[in-house]
Amino acid sequence: MNELAVTMVRIYLHEAKAHLKELLAYLHDDSKVHGVTVFRGITGFGNSGRYHSSTLMDVSLDLPLVIEFYDEPEKVSSIIEELNNRIKPGHIVWWPAKINTP
Amino acid sequence: MNELAVTMVRIYLHEAKAHLKELLAYLHDDSKVHGVTVFRGITGFGNSGRYHSSTLMDVSLDLPLVIEFYDEPEKVSSIIEELNNRIKPGHIVWWPAKINTP
Amino acid sequence: MNELAVTMVRIYLHEAKAHLKELLAYLHDDSKVHGVTVFRGITGFGNSGRYHSSTLMDVSLDLPLVIEFYDEPEKVSSIIEELNNRIKPGHIVWWPAKINTP
Numbered sequence: 001m002n003e004l005a006v007t008m009v010r011i012y013l014h015e016a017k018a019h020l021k022e023l024l025a026y027l028h029d030d031s032k033v034h035g036v037t038v039f040r041g042i043t044g045f046g047n048s049g050r051y052h053s054s055t056l057m058d059v060s061l062d063l064p065l066v067i068e069f070y071d072e073p074e075k076v077s078s079i080i081e082e083l084n085n086r087i088k089p090g091h092i093v094w095w096p097a098k099i100n101t102p
Numbered sequence: 103m104n105e106l107a108v109t110m111v112r113i114y115l116h117e118a119k120a121h122l123k124e125l126l127a128y129l130h131d132d133s134k135v136h137g138v139t140v141f142r143g144i145t146g147f148g149n150s151g152r153y154h155s156s157t158l159m160d161v162s163l164d165l166p167l168v169i170e171f172y173d174e175p176e177k178v179s180s181i182i183e184e185l186n187n188r189i190k191p192g193h194i195v196w197w198p199a200k201i202n203t204p
Numbered sequence: 205m206n207e208l209a210v211t212m213v214r215i216y217l218h219e220a221k222a223h224l225k226e227l228l229a230y231l232h233d234d235s236k237v238h239g240v241t242v243f244r245g246i247t248g249f250g251n252s253g254r255y256h257s258s259t260l261m262d263v264s265l266d267l268p269l270v271i272e273f274y275d276e277p278e279k280v281s282s283i284i285e286e287l288n289n290r291i292k293p294g295h296i297v298w299w300p301a302k303i304n305t306p
Contacts, residue, residue: 008195012239028147034192035114037146037166042269044241045232064241065144070195084304090238093212093274095301097197100186110297130249136294137216139248139268167246172297199299202288 002101007076009069009094011087014044014052016062023067023086031079036069047090070097104203109178111171111196113189116146116154118164125169125188133181136173143168149192172199206305211280213273213298215291218248218256220266227271227290235283240273251294274301 013020020038027033041064043053052062070076076094083092115122122140129135143166145155154164172178178196185194217224224242231237245268247257256266274280280298287296 004192006195008197012241024145028151028153035146035148037114037143037168039141039243040144041241042244043228044239046239049232051232066241080304087304089306090208090303092304093210093301095197095212095299097195099192100182100189100194102191106294108297110299126247130253130255137248137250139216139245139270141243142246197299199297201294202284202291202296204293 003098004101005073006070006097006099007073007094008097009076009080009092011067011083012046012091012093013065013067013087014046014062015040015065016052019086020065020067023083026082026086027067027069027079031075031082033069033075033079034071036067039066039068040064041066070099105200106203107175108172108199108201109175109196110199111178111182111194113169113185114148114193114195115167115169115189116148116164117142117167118154121188122167122169125185128184128188129169129171129181133177133184135171135177135181138169138171141168141170142166172201207302208305209277210274210301210303211277211298212301213280213284213296215271215287216250216295216297217269217271217291218250218266219244219269220256223290224269224271227287230286230290231271231273231283235279235286237273237279237283238275240271243270243272244268245270274303 027036044064045051129138146166147153231240248268249255
């Protein structure tokens with residue numbers, strides 16, 4: 001099996017402020033990244049220390065969101081460069097990984 | 103505290119095509135991996151560019167799924183080798199990590 | 205763009221045993237980590253091999269939980285040291301990553 005180097009990226013948002021549509025449109029239409037998955041957390045807190053939670057009784061509209069994607073390192077590098085203008089410092093995390101190839 | 107090297111793995115599927123049961127059975131019964139967690143995304147898109155989303159109104163049956171596990175590097179290496187026959191290229195991602203030991 | 209080295213951490217629990225509140229209180233109040241997100245898996249199994257699942261019909265109270273956070277390597281190192289007293293061996297996973305800075 002051959003393998004390929006990629007950069008894995010996770011972007012941390014919360015729903016209340018999440019320009020999610022706009023970011024997905026950029027990743028989908030402009031950067032044409034290999035694939036994107038969005039996850040919703042059940043609770044969390046950020047720099048403010050304020051919790052973003054949900055309970056069964058109270059469907060919160062301010063839950064944590066994570067946008068995850070991976071692609072070739074050079075491509076991801078220029079995407080992060082661009083996202084840095086749109087996302088607060090410390091909210092984009094990335095690391096090197098491998099993917100399977102045929 | 104001692105630590106141990108592992109390989110972290112994430113496999114990207116979507117529900118409509120997800121032979122999830124079959125893959126979990128392999129990981130659970132045959133490969134006997136340390137532990138597995140499956141996450142469901144709230145939206146995403148793959149190589150096709152087609153979105154896999156849900157809304158409150160419309161419970162989609164085609165959401166993104168991620169199967170995550172970690173174990174010793176040699177063991178994971180042979181698991182990835184086997185999974186490569188079952189999973190599309192570029193849909194298995196892995197990287198080195200550490201775990202806590204007593 | 206400048207970047208900063210961090211350590212990414214994921215802690216694997218399941219709801220039935222999850223001293224989640226206690227752990228979040230520690231991370232929020234004592235360790236004052238940069239930010240934390242908690243995810244709930246839809247199924248999974250641990251060392252016991254026993255599945256922790258949910259179905260639409262049966263809202264399980266024993267689903268997998270992941271607590272995720274990242275911060276400066278030295279800070280995370282001492283947090284892991286402390287968490288190691290509270291979390292079973294092999295259930296804290298970490299790896300080096302980068303974050304965006306202004």
